[in-house]
Amino acid sequence: MTTPILTVAGITKTFPGVRALSDVSFDVRPGEVHALVGENGAGKSTLMKVLAGLHQPDAGRIVHHGREVAIASPLDARTRGILLIHQELSLSPELSVAENIYLGAWPTNRFGILRKRAMREAAAAALEALGCDFGPDVRVGTLSIARQQMVEIARAQAFNANLVIFDEPTASLTEAERAQLFATVAQLRSQGVGIVYISHKMDEIFSITDRITVLRDGTVQGTVETAATDVDSITRMMIGRDLSSYFHRARADFGEETLGIEGLHVPGLVHGVDLSVRAGEVLGLYGLVGAGRSELVEAIFGIRRASAGRMRWRGREIPLPTPRQAVDLGLALVPESRKEQGLVLGLGGRDNITLPHLARFSTLGVMRPGAETRVFDRFRDELSIKTTGPDQPVGLLSGGNQQKFVLAKWLCAEPRLVILDEPTRGIDVGSKSAIHELIAGLAEQGLAVIVISSEMPEVLGVSHRILTMADRRITGSFTGDEMTEETLIGAVSAGPAALPSAAE
CATH class of the missing domain: 3.40.50.300 (P-loop containing nucleotide triphosphate hydrolases)
Incomplete structure (x- = not known):
């Protein structure tokens, strides 16, 4: 040897x-x-x-x-x-x-x-x-x-x-x-x-x-x-156990449309996108790196300024929002990079959860630590987050526990639509399964969910419907038996001439 x-x-x-x-x-x-x-x-x-x-x-x-x-x-x-x-x-x-x-x-x-x-x-x-x-x-x-x-x-x-x-x-x-x-x-x-x-x-x-x-x-x-x-x-x-069901797909019990987008255009980044997602539905967005998926949801959330497009929110047409307006409406965006965009690594889990919601946890401008700790305890238990306490800097935690704190931060706002951009990137198989289960649970509670993933088995495993993107456009919409690796690969490889006129 x-x-x-x-x-x-x-x-x-x-x-x-x-x-x-x-x-x-x-x-x-x-x-x-x-x-x-x-x-x-x-x-x-x-x-x-x-x-x-x-x-x-x-x-x-x-x-x-x-x-x-x-x-x-x-x-x-x-x-x-x-x-x-x-x-x-x-x-x-x-x-x-x-x-x-x-x-x-x-x-x-x-x-x-x-x-x-x-x-x-x-x-x-x-x-x-x-x-x-x-x-x-x-x-x-x-x-x-x-x-x-x-x-x-x-x-x-x-x-x-x-x-x-x-x-x-x-x-x-x-x-x-x-x-x-x-x-x-x-x-x-x-x-x-x-x-x-x-x-x-x-x-x-x-x-x-x-x-x-x-x-x-x-x-x-x-x-x-x-x-x-x-x-x-x-x-x-x-x-230490069998992973009997790695992916968890919510039961298909859809309500009314939560979000509708028509003709969304961000110069050089998103070209004429239409999409719709209903309460209780998990909508997958699949495409190769550079397809425009992150830019699309950032425009919906108001991070990127669109030059054209119409938005329906829970049955009424509204102007495309700013990020603050998006949060107030009930949109939540879990970004692709948790360390750069989702967390303040030097702060503890409690402060990261409540940071976007300070008004809820303060009286006359003075923070109420007891209320913050109670919400920290709630999400630590609900999401099974492993941390030594509310003040342990999140930068010292594993990737899976960091991602759970990003999720907790936005679930604290009680949103109606949750957008998850690469929610399981860089985390282990056990934590991935827990997040897949959480996605299904959110949909079964009546929330609309959009999941962006570069992992084809993941987007196939958790989604009720999948939109494919290539060259910053929607190239296909698939449900049921249409959702296969072959159809997704074909759709993300489609040239501009093959593009449909709408996502639905």
Whole structure:
């Protein structure tokens, strides 16, 4: 058997009030892609931060190339050839590609003066080895997310990395960019580099990995050969139970129209869109990245100014609203990026829930903490949010719990229409199932729901009706047996000549 590049044995890590890792053992072999999976909060990121020198373990051993080591810092890890590529990229947008590749370890001469030419040439060689179509002098802030990710990977080339850790690397990538990333992973493994691959996307796990290690509640549940297992088995290991019904679709019991849109146009972003959604209905919006889905719901909510369009709200025609008017009417928008658009990460869950509704929780301009805490307690229980208390900063919580706080914030307003833009992006299988169940529950309470999702099984699984979008237009409307992967793919691939005149 090949000697592992790295082995951890009995790793334990405790934070105040939380044991994040308990007696964890794990290894990675040369040329292997080893998946690390588990629900949000299972300990995956903590373990990887231990390996990358960001955290020091309380107990346990780390063996690198046969020698026990203590990884003192990220620079120490990088010097040893261990590189962590975060989900949120750790680049400086104002610096060049070369400067970012060598950030923290810029080459200098014996007088401490930066060797710019040597740095640039070495960076160019690393980029060329990866087949990048940009050079070392480009400012990183001008690059797409996928190309910025390639800059991070170029560090692995530049520092002769022997172990590269990818943490949710495809969360913000298009299909073409994802294919490019997989080609890079294959190239690294062909060079004998060990890969740790963290992802919630099971199709990726089963297509590119050799082994899978499952974490739950900070402990290892097992390590299995990818070819010898299946999604159901891994899911049971992750959540400790069978997931008998992964998707939850509300019963089809529709009321009157809640929202109607005709001829909505936002220059360059949305072109002549019609749609309608009824009380108790879940309307799915499916399309590829850049199709205009987010821009459409942002225009409905008043975030983007429409140049044309008519709106019906619960039976009467009204002007297109501002965001404040939309909230007052009873619209709620859960945005695509919870960290950038949905939460104030430094505030606790209680303050995040009540932030848009301060008038409800104040008297003569003075906040009523008791009322805020009661609503926090209500949603913590109803949504099964895992948090130490109302003041714990939401930035310290897992992605699934963060998303539940975004939902709680808008459910607090008792809306009539809830718009969910990529509601399960970057969260684990158990939390996804809980959110699917919540969507069904909202519809069965008589709310209208619009769900945007790039995951075809999800939009097929939760929706009563699906509108497809391409090139910023509606390209089809499907219900019942018409809702299949084939029809959706055909509709989002349709050219302008194939577009219908209306969504209904």
